[in-house]
Amino acid sequence: DGSGAVRRDLEGLRVLVTAGGTREEIDPVRYIANHSSGKQGWALAHAALARGAQVTLLAANVEAETPPGAERRDVGSAAELAAAVAELREDADVLVMAAAVADFTPRTRAEAKIKKVEGQDAPPIDLTRTEDILRRSVEVRAARREVAPGAAPRIIVGFAAETGSAQSSSLELARLKARRKGADLLVFNDLTAGVFGAETNSVRILDTEGADVAEVTGEKVRVAHGVLDQVVGLLGDVRL
Numbered sequence: 001d002g003s004g005a006v007r008r009d010l011e012g013l014r015v016l017v018t019a020g021g022t023r024e025e026i027d028p029v030r031y032i033a034n035h036s037s038g039k040q041g042w043a044l045a046h047a048a049l050a051r052g053a054q055v056t057l058l059a060a061n062v063e064a065e066t067p068p069g070a071e072r073r074d075v076g077s078a079a080e081l082a083a084a085v086a087e088l089r090e091d092a093d094v095l096v097m098a099a100a101v102a103d104f105t106p107r108t109r110a111e112a113k114i115k116k117v118e119g120q121d122a123p124p125i126d127l128t129r130t131e132d133i134l135r136r137s138v139e140v141r142a143a144r145r146e147v148a149p150g151a152a153p154r155i156i157v158g159f160a161a162e163t164g165s166a167q168s169s170s171l172e173l174a175r176l177k178a179r180r181k182g183a184d185l186l187v188f189n190d191l192t193a194g195v196f197g198a199e200t201n202s203v204r205i206l207d208t209e210g211a212d213v214a215e216v217t218g219e220k221v222r223v224a225h226g227v228l229d230q231v232v233g234l235l236g237d238v239r240l
């Protein structure tokens, strides 16, 4: 609201935030990574703490200092992140998947550094799919709710970074993704202009059907508060 005052509307709630970008090792010296800086996840942690939440940060390759008051666990690969989320999500009221998770990982990691050989072609890297942690979390929750109504996490938030293509606009892709993922909220970041590592962000928040809920632009912590406003709204709707 611009007054600078923060409501303690997440008091007593446990918020699990994934941040950063996973790394998939090829050999002892190389990995496949992405451009995620971890800043938006960090901002979410800061904002949730300011609103009174108990925050656990699952940090994938982020150098930044841990926000004071947050619990932090570091992970490297998508598989490590998946295992950590699986372990911690049942104890979270809110799961926010802000991390950029590798979709593909080398089928095997070479024990020794891969060497180039005179006169030979470049070796192919055989990739396999990783688990979709967000989708899996939604599925696991749905299955648990069959037997335990209100099973955690009460709210699941995904992020979608899209560039759009010749066939579809980034927004169209985000709406489709929202429906496919089934998260309660999907925060769409239009990458058409390219914003990795930036201090500011501009997002559109979609619901589980891909419909518009809100738009937020500004410092990443402002965007974080905008996302948490929607989380609080949903928590009010579904007092699970």
Ligand code: CTP
Pocket: 078, 097, 098, 099, 100, 101, 102, 103, 130, 131, 132, 133, 134, 135, 157, 158, 159, 160, 161, 162, 177
């Ligand atoms: N995500 C995840 N596990 C993965 C990949 C993505 O949990 N293996 C989560 C991200 O943390 C994010 C959301 O899913 O919250 C959307 O990620 P994104 O890469 O935009 O979507 P994908 O489903 O991987 O689709 P795409 O083919 O566009 O990359």
Ligand code: CA
Pocket: 101, 102, 103
């Ligand atoms: Ca992806």
